[in-house]
Amino acid sequence: MYSLKIRCVAETFGTFWLVLGGCGSAVLAGSFIGYAGVALAFGLTVLTMAYAIGHISGCHLNPAVTIGLSVGKRFPLKEAIPYIIAQVIGGIIAAAVIYVIASGQTGFSLADGFAANGVGEHSPAKYSLLAGMVCEIVMTFAFLMIIMGSTHSKAPVGFAPIAIGLGLTLIHLISIPVTNTSVNPARATSQAIFVQGWALEQLWIFWVGPIIGAVLAGIIYPLLCKNDK
Numbered sequence: 001m002y003s004l005k006i007r008c009v010a011e012t013f014g015t016f017w018l019v020l021g022g023c024g025s026a027v028l029a030g031s032f033i034g035y036a037g038v039a040l041a042f043g044l045t046v047l048t049m050a051y052a053i054g055h056i057s058g059c060h061l062n063p064a065v066t067i068g069l070s071v072g073k074r075f076p077l078k079e080a081i082p083y084i085i086a087q088v089i090g091g092i093i094a095a096a097v098i099y100v101i102a103s104g105q106t107g108f109s110l111a112d113g114f115a116a117n118g119v120g121e122h123s124p125a126k127y128s129l130l131a132g133m134v135c136e137i138v139m140t141f142a143f144l145m146i147i148m149g150s151t152h153s154k155a156p157v158g159f160a161p162i163a164i165g166l167g168l169t170l171i172h173l174i175s176i177p178v179t180n181t182s183v184n185p186a187r188a189t190s191q192a193i194f195v196q197g198w199a200l201e202q203l204w205i206f207w208v209g210p211i212i213g214a215v216l217a218g219i220i221y222p223l224l225c226k227n228d229k
Contacts, residue, residue, distance in 0.1 A: 002056050004079055008086035010057035014049040015090030018061045019190050021045035024098045026115040026180075039172030042181075047165025054161065062184040063087055064210035068144040071218025074151075084186070091190030099194055116191040116199040117182040117206045125177035129205070132179045136209030137216075139171045140183045144217030152225065182206035183213075 002010075025033060025041035033041075050059045058075065060066045063084040069075035075083075095114075102108050113122070119132035127135070146167040150160040168183075175181045182188040188206035192199035 004082060007057040007079075008082050010053040011060060011083055011086040012090035012093075014053050014057070014059055015061045015087040015186050016094040017049050018042070018045040018184075019091045019094035019187055020097060023095065023115040023187065023191055024101075027098050027102050030115075035176045036173065039169050039176060039181075042172050043165040043167075043169030046168050047161045050161030050164060057083075059161075061087060061090075061186070062210075063186055063207075064140050064184060064214040065144065065147060067211055068140075068214030068218040069148070071215050072144075072148055072222050074148065087186040088189055091186040092193060095190035095194055110195050113180075114191050114195050114199075115180065116195040117180045117188045118199065118202050119179060119205060122198055122202065123178060124180055127178045133205060133209050135175050135178045136182055136206060137213040139175050139181070140210040140213030141217045142213075143167060143171055143183055144214050145221055148217065148221040179206070183210050185210055 022038065022042035022045055026038045030038060046059070046061065049061060053059050058069075060069070060075075060083060066075060066080050066083045066087070070077045070080050099114070102114075116122070119127060119129045123132060143164075147160075147164055149155060150163040171183060172181045175183075185207040188203060192203045192206075
């Protein structure tokens with residue numbers, strides 16, 4: 001097994017790639033590729049990183065995933081905080097790169113949202129706080145169920161990255177209009193830090209919702225497999 005330091009470096013890079021690919025596609029190419037293109041971009045980031053760093057760190061790229069796997073006894077709880085810090089740092093670095101690139105275009109403004117997550121008037125389709133919270137909980141729950149199922153010892157070997165990547169794509173196709181899709185507190189934090197104001201005020205939603213969904217999956221999935229030997 002790789003050292004915790006090396007695994008955290010991998011998580012930093014992996015989360016950097018997720019935010020750069022996902023949020024970068026939304027900010028830099030959203031008007032060309034639309035919601036479906038952005039959804040696919042997020043899925044591709046996870047799929048590619050799962051093959052690139054999965055053998056090093058497990059390729060969590062997401063504090064909710066780390067917490068959910070810890071609750072499900074798939075990951076040491078004592079290593080969760082270092083992983084989460086690494087993920088948030090990677091996301092912020094990616095957001096900074098996106099900002100530098102995006103600000104090179106005439107007329108660029110953070111007021112356009114910068115791919116930040118939001119509800120109410122800041123939801124892409126103006127969904128309420130309740131709708132946004134339920135969406136984040138359910139989508140993160142489903143994501144963790146996919147992750148835990150596809151990486152189970154009895155699952156087909158080598159296909160987990162495909163299932164997880166396509167699962168994240170589907171989640172974005174469903175929920176971009178609702179919250180701009182977080183299901184990942186590191187992704188939400190990275191953009192909110194640059195947008196400031198309303199994005200930071202609503203950031204708690206995109207920590208609480210995904211963590212609740214992940215914890216529920218961490219509790220429920222092992223119950224489905226309790227008879228496995």
